[in-house]
Amino acid sequence: xxxxxxxxxxxxxxxxxxxxxxxxxxxxxxxxxxxxxxxxxxxxxxxxxxxxxxxxxxxxxxxxxxxxxxxxxxxxxxxxxxxxxxxxxxxxxxxxxxxxxxxxxxxxxxxxxxxxxxxxxxxxxxxxxxxxxxxxxxxxxxxxxxxxxxxxxxxxxxxxxxxxxxxxxxxxxxxxxxxxxxxxxxxxxxxxxxxxxxxxxxxxxxxxxxxxxxxxxxxxxxxxxxxxxxxxxxxxxxxxxxxxxxxxxxxxxxxxxxxxxx
Amino acid sequence: xxxxxxxxxxxxxxxxxxxxxxxxxxxxxxxxxxxxxxxxxxxxxxxxxxxxxxxxxxxxxxxxxxxxxxxxxxxxxxxxxxxxxxxxxxxxxxxxxxxxxxxxxxxxxxxxxxxxxxxxxxxxxxxxxxxxxxxxxxxxxxxxxxxxxxxxxxxxxxxxxxxxxxxxxxxxxxxxxxxxxxxxxxxxxxxxxxxxxxxxxxxxxxxxxxxxxxxxxxxxxxxxxxxxxxxxxxxxxxxxxxxxxxxxxxxxxxxxxxxxxxxxxxxxxxxxxxxxxxxxxxxxxxxxxxxxxxxx
Numbered sequence: 001x002x003x004x005x006x007x008x009x010x011x012x013x014x015x016x017x018x019x020x021x022x023x024x025x026x027x028x029x030x031x032x033x034x035x036x037x038x039x040x041x042x043x044x045x046x047x048x049x050x051x052x053x054x055x056x057x058x059x060x061x062x063x064x065x066x067x068x069x070x071x072x073x074x075x076x077x078x079x080x081x082x083x084x085x086x087x088x089x090x091x092x093x094x095x096x097x098x099x100x101x102x103x104x105x106x107x108x109x110x111x112x113x114x115x116x117x118x119x120x121x122x123x124x125x126x127x128x129x130x131x132x133x134x135x136x137x138x139x140x141x142x143x144x145x146x147x148x149x150x151x152x153x154x155x156x157x158x159x160x161x162x163x164x165x166x167x168x169x170x171x172x173x174x175x176x177x178x179x180x181x182x183x184x185x186x187x188x189x190x191x192x193x194x195x196x197x198x199x200x201x202x203x204x205x206x207x208x209x210x211x212x213x214x215x216x217x218x219x220x221x222x223x224x225x226x227x228x229x230x231x232x233x234x235x236x237x238x239x240x241x242x243x244x245x246x247x248x249x250x251x252x253x254x255x256x257x258x259x260x261x262x
Numbered sequence: 263x264x265x266x267x268x269x270x271x272x273x274x275x276x277x278x279x280x281x282x283x284x285x286x287x288x289x290x291x292x293x294x295x296x297x298x299x300x301x302x303x304x305x306x307x308x309x310x311x312x313x314x315x316x317x318x319x320x321x322x323x324x325x326x327x328x329x330x331x332x333x334x335x336x337x338x339x340x341x342x343x344x345x346x347x348x349x350x351x352x353x354x355x356x357x358x359x360x361x362x363x364x365x366x367x368x369x370x371x372x373x374x375x376x377x378x379x380x381x382x383x384x385x386x387x388x389x390x391x392x393x394x395x396x397x398x399x400x401x402x403x404x405x406x407x408x409x410x411x412x413x414x415x416x417x418x419x420x421x422x423x424x425x426x427x428x429x430x431x432x433x434x435x436x437x438x439x440x441x442x443x444x445x446x447x448x449x450x451x452x453x454x455x456x457x458x459x460x461x462x463x464x465x466x467x468x469x470x471x472x473x474x475x476x477x478x479x480x481x482x483x484x485x486x487x488x489x490x491x492x493x494x495x496x497x498x499x500x501x502x503x504x505x506x507x508x509x510x511x512x513x514x515x516x517x518x519x520x521x522x523x524x525x526x527x528x529x530x531x532x533x534x535x536x537x538x539x540x541x542x543x544x545x546x547x548x549x550x551x552x553x554x555x556x557x558x
Contacts, residue, residue, distance in 0.1 A: 019365045023351065030353050030394070098349035098410070101313040103338040104366050260315035 016104045020112025027086065028120050038079030038124045043131050046071045049194065050135055057195060065139070068132045069220040070193025072153060073213060075128045077188065079121040080161040081181030086113045087168025088177035091258060100259055107255050110165050117161040118154065125153055140226040149223050152236060156216055159240045160184070162247035169254035193217050212239035266291040266418060266449040267312065271321035274307055281307045283473035285321070289451055289466075291417075294444050296460035297453040298539065299470030305453035306346060308470075309422045312451065313343040325418055342411040346422040348403040349410070350395050356406050357382060357391040363410045381409040385439075401432030408439060419443060421452040425459060437463055457535035467535075469542050477542040484538045492537070493518045496527040507537070 028035060046067065054063035090096050090109060099106040129137075141149070164181065171177035188194070190204070191213035197205050208214055215235040222229040267289035274282040282304045289295045297305045310316045311323050314334045323330045328337050343349070350359050357378055364374035382391045385405040390398065395406065404424065411419060421440065425433040440463055444450055454460050460467045461481045469477040469484070477484055493515070495504040506521065508514040522528065 015368075016366060019362055023354070023362055026358065027353050093352070094345040094347035094349040095351055097310075097313070097315055097345045098343055098363075099366075100315055101338060101341060101343040102366060103335055260310045 016108045017111050017115075020108045021115045022112075023109075024086070024112040024116030025119075028116055034079075034082040035120060035124070038075060038082070038121065039127050041078050042071050042075035042124075042128050045074060046128070046132060047135065064132070064136045065225060066221070067194060068129070068137045068139075069217045069224060070188055070191070071132070072125055072128060072220065073156065073193065073217060074185075074188045075124055076121050076153060076157045077160060077184055079124050080117055080157060080164050081178070081184065082164075083113050083117045083161050084164040084168035084171065084177040084181055085174050087165050088171050088174040091169060092174060097260070107252065110169075110251060110255065114158070114161050114165055117164075118157050121157045121161070122150075122154060125157075139224040141224045142226070145223040145226070148233075149220050152216065152219055152223075152233075152240075155237065155240045155244075159244040159247065162244055162251060166247050166251045166254060169251060169258060187211060187213050188217075191217055212236075212243065215239060264291050265289070266293075266326055267295075267451060268324045269308070269312075269321065270323075272308075272311065272318045272323055273320045274304075274311065274316070274318050281473050282311075282318070285473070285475060287468055287475060287478075289449055291449055292444065292447050293465045294440070294450040294452065294463055296464035296467045297451065297470055298455075298457065298460045298467050298535075299453075300455065300543070302472075303470040304473040305470055306422055309343070309345075309420050309451070309453060313341055313420055314338060340416055341418045341420065342414070342416040343420045344407050344411045344422065344424060346426070348407045350403060350407055352396045353394065355392050355394055356387050356398070356402075359395060359406060360410060360413065364413050367413050369413075377413055381412065385409045400427050401429065401435075404428060404432065404436060408436065412443070415443075415446065415448065417447075418449045418451070421450065423453055423455065426455070433459075457539055461535050469539060471543040477538065481535065484542075485533050485535065487538060487541065491515075491530045492533060493522075494529045494531055495522055496529065500527070507533070 046064075049057075049067045049071070050064045054067070055061070057063055058066065087110060090113075096106070096109070099109055163184075167180045168174075168177045171180060190208050191197075191211060192208065193213065197208045197214065200208055215232040216239065218232040219229055219236045221227075222232065265288050267287070269285050269287040272282050272285040273280070285304070285308060287295075287308075297308060299305050307316070311318050312325060312330060314330050314337055317331050325337050326340050328340070330337050351362070354362065360378035360381060361374045364377055365371070369377060382388050385408070387402065387405060387409065390402060395403065398406065408421075408424070411421075424440070425436050428436065437459070440450060440452070452463065464481065466478065466480055467484055468475050477487070479487075491508055493506045493508060494502045495506070497503040506518040508518050519528070
């Protein structure tokens, strides 16, 4: 105690990030309700859509093969939304001031939440696909196509997680941050996730066709069912990268702007 | 002694609110300076500027000769902040908090564990080390908070209202920790609303009101500013009902006594920092010449 030792920077380049990712992992494991919600809700929806509405929507009984890609994205959305609350929580407690006053990249606290969310949601996605297979989902995809599905789902989760991190920074409180999540929850319903776009009224088709979820879902569906992907894959990737880039810029700016304000 | 912290002409506004109105302040190396003032006086803003969280609108702030805006990252190596609300992660355990902060401070895994164990022992947190911070009492949180600040021993420590909300015993314990820290050579800037705390801990006190330093000096210097003893008039049950300051002279004392009912119970007391505080932050609704006090 007698000698003064000035604070050091972390030794390895990504030690700060690694520490924050570890922190977010512990958070995930200690607050299992978020994880359960992220898995249980899509599973319930899938069962409801295949067994309750499925027969009415598609009498051939093939509806499960149609709806699973949409459910996968719905699941990712649910899971990512909790990042808004996590980030808002951090921003409203004293711990963020300590991080900011240390000689580290304090914004890595966001990176920690994002990476943990990405892995959490990938786990949830695998579970949802498992349940889908159990209720009669019969994909026809080559290993490479599966890899493509995984990559696109991961990119989508990353983009939407960063978006929610930005929402968490913009929100005035953790409660408000949680509320914004619901807006994004409705997007899958206005896409080709549950019913083909051409069954919607004309004015809605325009919205539905040009919103980001439709090309993403079409790509995943085509990859899983072995049908031609067309140009939807390119559009899907551009949408995801666009959302990601915007969210990263906005998040970085908001993080700096909120310094010293809680 | 050389100057460790220096603020010169610092102004800061948040929107229309002019929080700091020209702060000049120096803290010498190894000194404990207490910023004393009511809520909204600007104490936390000064701490936030010095710990690089917010930038001043004008004026300059330096730590160890380094500018807190221009040389922000160098400054961060010299300081440690213990903010007003405990800067700890509620979901993690006490030990996990310490280890995480140790890792972020550049320690290896082994160093982090060793240092965490040492601090848990020193702050009597060993028993609750494995419990989540959410379950901690206010005193335990503050101890953990301070333990984190002392993972490394930085040359400058900021403590923003370190004992607010603590019981007397926890407060005494924290004071001991702060004293031993200063004894090791650390420069400490602390804010407090408690006059007793400033009196007990600080080498020097700066009284802050509405964004200005209205008085500065050692506790003894400040107390001498309100003059001599106070004549305290007691009510039927012995409680003080009125206090009359004197200028320390016989004539002053006599005229104070002459103003009172000869049968009343009176006593004399030395001025406390409460009196100083009221005197230097006087406003119309708190006349200082004839103040009624119930503060202990």
